[in-house]
Amino acid sequence: MWERFLGILPEKMIVFCTLVTFLVPYLIYKLNQKLHKKGDPPWKKEDG
Numbered sequence: 001m002w003e004r005f006l007g008i009l010p011e012k013m014i015v016f017c018t019l020v021t022f023l024v025p026y027l028i029y030k031l032n033q034k035l036h037k038k039g040d041p042p043w044k045k046e047d048g
């Protein structure tokens with residue numbers, strides 16, 4: 001089954017999609033951490 005998809009997509013597109021599938025969730029995670037640091041009340045912040 002994968003051979004059918006790999007034959008359709010160019011190699012550069014496969015590499016690009018692989019990077020995007022890693023970067024998008026990672027950037028959302030980092031943004032969420034920054035928003036929590038700035039927006040959480042003092043009693044909810046972690047000491048570590």
